[in-house]
Amino acid sequence: MRDALPTLKKLERRANDMVLSYDDDTTFTVTYDDVRHACPCAKCSPMRNEDDTSRTLRRQIEALPAEKPTVRTVGKYALSFEWQHGCSSGIYRFERIHDLANRRDPDRGKPYVHGAW
């Protein structure tokens, strides 16, 4: 069981990153490149399994034009990011966002195999 997750209260979109404010008075900045690289979709996730393909994914993301995404809530448990370019398929649970904010590996070191970590 993971630690209790603070509630995300505010997400401020800036040109290249977003500022996340939680109800435990913590604030984090997460770059859009980091968000995109952590995409949990079935196409992006396997690319993070190996260091070299993970770096390839990172390079592909960094080559995309800078843009501010449209952010939507998914139910009460996740966010989706819609981009003009690149992959918009992943659903990011709040826990994943919090891991990113805290510079933790959102995959928790597990490889993505057959649709799951």
Add this chain to the structure above:
Amino acid sequence: MADSPVTINSPGGQSAPANPEPSPQEQKQMEQAYAQMKRKMSMEEIGRKIKHKIMVLSGKGGVGKSTVSTGLALSLAQQGHRVGILDIDITGPNVPKMMGLDGRRLHVENKRIHPAEGHMGVKVISMAFLLEDEDTPVVWRGPIKLGAIQQFIGDVEWGELDYLVIDFPPGTSDEPLTVAQSLPDIDGMVIVTTPQQVALLDSRKSITFSESLKVPVLGVVENMSGFTVNGTTAPGTTLNIAAPGGKTLTTTADDDGRFAVTLDIFKQGGGQATADEFGVPFLGALPFDPGFVRGGDDGVHRIVSEPDGPSAQAFANVVEAIQNQLSDGADGSLEIV
């Protein structure tokens, strides 16, 4: 063919009119492409005609997924909604049996498949309708299975529906992937689990699978949650009952001599724990009710035979929780600027 919109570029850079008589192979390819395009358009139209599309999945087999799918469909129909069930479990389709449609054949008109109608007017499409006999196994590889699923989605005349419940085989395989990619605007997945650890482990896979497919999780349903023993004895009698896990449950009969004890045969609270762990909604627990087994075999679902009974009420609670998820896009407290 001067008016033809199709031209073929010759190697010399000049355009030549299209061959007015394509070869049989080309003709076949064109027909297949046309049929594919028509089916895609049909799927989009079906997507518009069906208000809510709910996938029912489980990581593990034997957790009662088809029972839950049919129960949800019937409970929704009980509320007066127009409901359909799409039984995507190609290798083990048993929704028709549970819906009292065993042995029924599908009606095809103008190349469109018309669903069979089961209890409470619920429309049903299943592979079982296409089998010559129920002992015939369906042994299909991926591409054939994919084609059959697309046909089940694109070539079926569902009409206007409020809810389409889609029942899948267990696991995170081709079927949910194909449906998620073919049917637009799926509202979400309901993950069915039982309380024991091995089922919970697989449910966790289903939840992360949903993130890959970009289909939200509507929530987790815990099936076979507890078996309630009812009985009568002398009023005020205290009873000690041996329960699973070496526990002893104590209960006292009421003034009429009635008592009830719930035995947690497969442990307790695992569905809630999984939902909490993943931050997805817990939709509720369904009791371990032998009436589901009898009803499944007899083709009379528990909700049909006992519409006001405890199991029907448990389903109604789960349906209400799903409907809350469908109406609430967010908890409203997050500010996005």
